[in-house]
Amino acid sequence: MLKNILNKSRQVWTPLARGLSKTNTQSNVAAESAAATNITKPALILPQDYADYAPLNRNAPRQAWIENIDAVAERKMGLIELHPDVFAAQPRVDVIQENIEWQRKYRYVSLAHAKTRAEVRGGGRKPWPQKGMGRARHGSIRSPLFKGGGVIHGPRSPTTHFYMLPFYKRVMGLTSTLSVKLAQDDLHVIENVDIPTRDAQFIKDLIAERNWGPSVLIVDKEYMFPENICYATDDLGYVNLMPAFGLNVYSMLKHDTLVLTVDAVKHLEQRLLYQQHRTDATSKGGKFKLDQV
Structure with missing residues (x-):
């Protein structure tokens, strides 16, 4: 009687165990393939x-x-x-x-440039004598006091604004x-x-x-x-x-x-x-x- 029960239990449990092992094998293969796929893909x-x-x-x-x-x-x-x-x-x-x-x-860089009295064309001669005419003393008609004369403290180029x-x-x-x-x-x-x-x-x-x-x-x-x-x-x-x-x-x-x-x-x-x-x-x-x- 005991032998028959053991034989029946083997007949019942053996196919089920085989099925479980097959399922585990498939899951392992799927996990390995997924791991390989994750390795090849770049990080998200x-x-x-x-x-x-x-x-x-x-x-x-x-x-x-x-x-x-x-x-x-x-x-x-x-x-x-x-x-x-x-x-x-x-x-x-x-x-x-x-x-x-x-x-x-x-x-x-600023390129604005004004000429001084030394750079303006002309004015080399003294306009009138120093004394005797009752006029103010001047040495050149290109003085900043005259029209057409040089410019004092004017912009000089090139001027950089670097800081x-x-x-x-x-x-x-x-x-x-x-x-x-x-x-x-x-x-x-x-x-x-x-x-x-x-x-x-x-x-x-x-x-x-x-x-x-x-x-x-x-x-x-x-x-x-x-x-x-x-x-x-x-x-x-x-x-x-x-x-x-x-x-x-x-x-x-x-x-x-x-x-x-x-x-x-x-x-x-x-x-x-x-x-x-x-x-x-x-x-x-x-x-x-x-x-x-």
């Missing part, structure tokens, strides 16, 4: 590394979509976290204005402008600057499809841009290319839309955070020197 979110520079700004880190540029149709490639000290700073409009005035004036803005205001101007651009939804992040064609119509359709505004500034970490995007934007006066080390407040505000590559974002964060946390910042606030960088 590029996290921020706070190991070197912890955020002084306690606001939540900002995030931006990473967009494609290989086609006109917009496609979200993932998310990138932005450092709050660079892209979520307090928008100091006064500092931005000071940066604009500084950039407009340091490249301006150096304090160090901390230059750094604050960049962080404030980047934060304003992100807050106004005028900052976009792309994978890279590799476009499939050198036709300018591709860039026109891309800007129109994504509503990037009348003028666009594309910034990459490297100063050598790919051939296709250089040819495509060569005849478009409202689309400009700029390396990350040349990014400035005036250019960002001059263009309606700022487009940064992922490498440019990381490079700007690294450089600006270093400038904010550098130990010799007080010495940079002194009188400007040519070796100050």
Whole structure:
């Protein structure tokens, strides 16, 4: 009797056990294939590394979509976290204005020039004798007292209006402008600057499809841009290319839309955070020197 019961139990449980082992095998294969798929796919979110520079700004880190540029149709490639000290700073409009005035004036050279009495043509002879005529004594009709004479304390060219803005205001101007651009939804992040064609119509359709505004500034970490995007934007006066080390407040505000590559974002964060946390910042606030960088 006992043997029969054991035989029946084996007959009942053996097929079920086989089915469970088959199911487990299939699940293991599916898990392995999913793991392999996850390894090949790029990360959806590029996290921020706070190991070197912890955020002084306690606001939540900002995030931006990473967009494609290989086609006109917009496609979200993932998310990138932005450092709050660079892209979520307090928008100091006064500092931005000071940066604009500084950039407009340091490249301006006045060519206004007034001639002195020595530079005006003529007037070499004494107009009348020193004494005997009852008239005031004069040595030249090109004196500033005469009509057609020289000018005293007039403008002399070339006159430069160069001055150096304090160090901390230059750094604050960049962080404030980047934060304003992100807050106004005028900052976009792309994978890279590799476009499939050198036709300018591709860039026109891309800007129109994504509503990037009348003028666009594309910034990459490297100063050598790919051939296709250089040819495509060569005849478009409202689309400009700029390396990350040349990014400035005036250019960002001059263009309606700022487009940064992922490498440019990381490079700007690294450089600006270093400038904010550098130990010799007080010495940079002194009188400007040519070796100050």
